[in-house]
Amino acid sequence: xxxxxxxxxxxxxxxxxxxxxxxxxxxxxxxxxxxxxxxxxxxxxxxxxxxxxxxxxxxxxxxxxxxxxxxxxxxxxxxxxxxxxxxxxxxxxxxxxxxxxxxxxxxxxxxxxxxxxxxxxxxxxxxxxxxxxxxxxxxxxxxxxxxxxxxxxxxxxxxxxxxxxxxxxxxxxxxxxxxxxxxxxxxxxxxxxxxxxxxxxxxxxxxxxxxxxxxxxxxxxxxxxxxxxxxxxxxxxxxxxxxxxxxxxxxxxxxxxxxxxxxxxxxxxxxxxxxxxxxxxxxxxxxxxxxxxxxxxxxxxxxxxxxxxxxxxxxxxxxxxxxxxxxxxxxxxxxxxxxxxxxxxxxxxxxxxxxxxxxxxxxxxxxxxxxxxxxxxxxxxxxxxxxxxx
Amino acid sequence: xxxxxxxxxxxxxxxxxxxxxxxxxxxxxxxxxxxxxxxxxxxxxxxxxxxxxxxxxxxxxxxxxxxxxxxxxxxxxxxxxxxxxxxxxxxxxxxxxxxxxxxxxxxxxxxxxxxxxxxxxxxxxxxxxxxxxxxxxxxxxxxxxxxxxxxxxxxxxxxxxxxxxxxxxxxxxxxxxxxxxxxxxxxxxxxxxxxxxxxxxxxxxxxxxxxxxxxxxxxxxxxxxxxxxxxxxxxxxxxxxxxxxxxxxxxxxxxxxxxxxxxxxxxxxxxxxxxxxxxxxxxxxxxxxxxxxxxxxxxxxxxxxxxxxxxxxxxxxxxxxxxxxxxxxxxxxxxxxxxxxxxxxxxxxxxxxxxxxxxxxxxxxxxxxxxxxxxxxxxxxxxxxxxxxxxxxxxxxxxxxxxxxxxxxxxxxxxxxxxxxxxxxxxxxxxxxxxxxxxxxxxxxxxxxxxxxxxxxxxxxxxxxxxxxxxxxxxxxxxxxxxxxxxxxxxxxxxxxxxxxxxxxxxxxxxxxxxxxxxxxxxxxxxxxxxxxxxxxxxxxxxxxxxxxxxxxxxxxxxxxxxxxxxxxxxxxxxxxxxxxx
Numbered sequence: 001x002x003x004x005x006x007x008x009x010x011x012x013x014x015x016x017x018x019x020x021x022x023x024x025x026x027x028x029x030x031x032x033x034x035x036x037x038x039x040x041x042x043x044x045x046x047x048x049x050x051x052x053x054x055x056x057x058x059x060x061x062x063x064x065x066x067x068x069x070x071x072x073x074x075x076x077x078x079x080x081x082x083x084x085x086x087x088x089x090x091x092x093x094x095x096x097x098x099x100x101x102x103x104x105x106x107x108x109x110x111x112x113x114x115x116x117x118x119x120x121x122x123x124x125x126x127x128x129x130x131x132x133x134x135x136x137x138x139x140x141x142x143x144x145x146x147x148x149x150x151x152x153x154x155x156x157x158x159x160x161x162x163x164x165x166x167x168x169x170x171x172x173x174x175x176x177x178x179x180x181x182x183x184x185x186x187x188x189x190x191x192x193x194x195x196x197x198x199x200x201x202x203x204x205x206x207x208x209x210x211x212x213x214x215x216x217x218x219x220x221x222x223x224x225x226x227x228x229x230x231x232x233x234x235x236x237x238x239x240x241x242x243x244x245x246x247x248x249x250x251x252x253x254x255x256x257x258x259x260x261x262x263x264x265x266x267x268x269x270x271x272x273x274x275x276x277x278x279x280x281x282x283x284x285x286x287x288x289x290x291x292x293x294x295x296x297x298x299x300x301x302x303x304x305x306x307x308x309x310x311x312x313x314x315x316x317x318x319x320x321x322x323x324x325x326x327x328x329x330x331x332x333x334x335x336x337x338x339x340x341x342x343x344x345x346x347x348x349x350x351x352x353x354x355x356x357x358x359x360x361x362x363x364x365x366x367x368x369x370x371x372x373x374x375x376x377x378x379x380x381x382x383x384x385x386x387x388x389x390x
Numbered sequence: 391x392x393x394x395x396x397x398x399x400x401x402x403x404x405x406x407x408x409x410x411x412x413x414x415x416x417x418x419x420x421x422x423x424x425x426x427x428x429x430x431x432x433x434x435x436x437x438x439x440x441x442x443x444x445x446x447x448x449x450x451x452x453x454x455x456x457x458x459x460x461x462x463x464x465x466x467x468x469x470x471x472x473x474x475x476x477x478x479x480x481x482x483x484x485x486x487x488x489x490x491x492x493x494x495x496x497x498x499x500x501x502x503x504x505x506x507x508x509x510x511x512x513x514x515x516x517x518x519x520x521x522x523x524x525x526x527x528x529x530x531x532x533x534x535x536x537x538x539x540x541x542x543x544x545x546x547x548x549x550x551x552x553x554x555x556x557x558x559x560x561x562x563x564x565x566x567x568x569x570x571x572x573x574x575x576x577x578x579x580x581x582x583x584x585x586x587x588x589x590x591x592x593x594x595x596x597x598x599x600x601x602x603x604x605x606x607x608x609x610x611x612x613x614x615x616x617x618x619x620x621x622x623x624x625x626x627x628x629x630x631x632x633x634x635x636x637x638x639x640x641x642x643x644x645x646x647x648x649x650x651x652x653x654x655x656x657x658x659x660x661x662x663x664x665x666x667x668x669x670x671x672x673x674x675x676x677x678x679x680x681x682x683x684x685x686x687x688x689x690x691x692x693x694x695x696x697x698x699x700x701x702x703x704x705x706x707x708x709x710x711x712x713x714x715x716x717x718x719x720x721x722x723x724x725x726x727x728x729x730x731x732x733x734x735x736x737x738x739x740x741x742x743x744x745x746x747x748x749x750x751x752x753x754x755x756x757x758x759x760x761x762x763x764x765x766x767x768x769x770x771x772x773x774x775x776x777x778x779x780x781x782x783x784x785x786x787x788x789x790x791x792x793x794x795x796x797x798x799x800x801x802x803x804x805x806x807x808x809x810x811x812x813x814x815x816x817x818x819x820x821x822x823x824x825x826x827x828x829x830x831x832x833x834x835x836x837x838x839x840x841x842x843x844x845x846x847x848x849x850x851x852x853x854x855x856x857x858x859x860x861x862x863x864x865x866x867x868x869x870x871x872x873x874x875x876x877x878x879x880x881x882x883x884x885x886x887x888x889x890x891x892x893x894x895x896x897x898x899x900x901x902x903x904x905x906x907x908x909x910x911x912x913x914x915x916x917x918x919x920x921x922x923x924x925x926x927x928x929x930x931x932x933x934x935x936x937x938x939x940x941x942x943x944x945x946x947x948x949x950x951x952x953x954x955x956x957x958x959x960x961x962x963x964x965x966x967x968x969x970x971x972x
Contacts, residue, residue, distance in 0.1 A: 078868040092866075104870050108873075
């Protein structure tokens, strides 16, 4: 059942179009993430939902009722929306105790008897694991504890939706990981829609049922995390979520089994595509580093390319290989070691099912522009091998 | 139609986008505040301008300006104002920059002591300083001159009743503004900028002249312009030191035009407009200077700036810095204190000359003192409180809302900075002397003048605190269901408290000793402390005046101690400004 609807939402700041007519919906118990680099419009979208920004176009509806509708001029202020929000800076009030912070929404809204207020505050503090901290001031708490106070405060008013604005980004790595799971668990019990804004793709994939990748105020792609990762539609998505090698080429024709043959500088590669490809069309291939196998002996099968090993870096669970097929640099991640010194020759086998033609990168102009950018990106990858999959 | 239908359908109060801000109660708060500020600032300025352009019959005329610039007396006052302001700016800037450099960038001993220079303006006004320097260096009875004669020196050593004397005294008491700005710039400068120059092979001297100096130059020039404006606006010093030598400046001429017969208000208005123009141009230039400062203030916090090792020179430089404290603090305050407990002012200290009679007389026999004290305390306590609350509302409206007109509000609240006290008083006086609203003759005209003069300082205190309060702290209150009023009361005001308290103490000190606006606005029975001192000066009662001046200094010192105590209290429960405490 659909609960929160964002319909053709537009927000302008002067001449800058921060959010450019985006639409999505969140089901009643769904956890979705808005993911993208800074300036992509994800936070603006969230602030429109919360009521801190007034949309210039489109509407936001909760359970069928609008909370903001630019067409009619209707706008419900944030204090009338009953959306629980958790902020990046925690935003717990330093002049109030933990208990006062959490009780605040009930106090200002009024009408809650004292005993019930106490009970609800105690209940929420128990859920976030802050029993015993009631009388402390936020300055006496760690960052993680402050964020729990903020969460309890958002929960105590029994919100109709939960909004998160990069709530974990100020926490250290270990705590961040733990809080991810706690947040999902709490949300799954509430049965209300949750919108989570982050620039951390790992966080988005771990936590959400649906990931919405945004770029320049628009939705680039949305779907289940597995789907977005395995079948990116554009170079931007393929690059922002995980890592990808990009190879340009021209479609040669069908290769059977629903696959396609693409002529590239690596030779003719068998690839898969979500749509039929016209021969002669420009195509961009995205190949995940972990979808390339490196072998000393030439294996049989399609998509085998001889490469030279440039560098190898050991990262623990896997190793990072920078290889080159002629002039074309490729990045490979593999868990089984390949014992060859730099400069040695190897064979790279690319799984046809994981060698994808990007649907959104078809036009020749786009391909042209991308070719230039790809070269830069590859250059960069060679120089900064520490960039992991984080 | 569609709107109200939809409203009925959803059962929610409807607002139009365009009209939303008109329905917002905050909007009305803002309208009231803007109208209030207009009544205090824009309307008096308009009255002033009108008066300067109308003759006795009410026709348009330029004759007042012709008289202001054509008459030798008035032109002399303008030139004297410019000479004193420029001289003060140059002297204060050189001394202030030197002191700032010595404190921040050298290994001079006693840096913490010299740092006290920054407190000097809080202890007393230049007016009190000028009175003290009369005791020290008037040609007849000045203590230093008496000593000079006693040692057999020929003639008079120092004549404080001169242009040079005025420049000297004003420099002493306005130098700290340059010191604070330059020391601030030097401290906040990214030390790696200098380290980069050093590692590029430039020596310490070349680094100082090629990197450090250009980076702090905007602060130095900004400080110089500020001092220029402050000196041009100064009334107390020329009233004390210029009048006996018949050296007139703009401020004293404006007061004279109002106070002496024949009253020529048009001339006073023309002179006021002239002074206002000088001040506004100075401040505009200053803002432009400081606007360029931004790049120096980006800095790594941890690293300490490199200090010059002065070697043997360190004691010489320390002595130079100490000389400043002697001239600005030790000598003058000692002179005031001594004068207040003696029967006669001579360098020959005999035991039978010590007395408390001056205090008894000034507090019990002199009729003005008691009511002046009551008035000044009322204005200081109530005035500072009301002003700070107003400033908190102004800061909140201009920083935290997107109401139309909030820029106008921000601008209006900064304009009084360009209003010399005498000019503001002149405008307010004539704006609010006619029925139906007659403020003149009541304490509220003084209240209005003090409030208007110090709104910029109050707003700066509250805004500086407010920008450190993360907006998410207020947004989280809104999303908790609180409205704007609840949010302001429960979240914004409590978090603003430290800034408001600091601002309150600042305003209390300023209000308890305001002179340059009061001199035009007081009326019989509505004297204030500084007016009482001024009145004693006109009567030549230097020993009684010293007793009152000493009281004023004592009050300021007590407030400074209170401020220190309060800020110490506030620090104990931890940082209170922001939610970001990782």
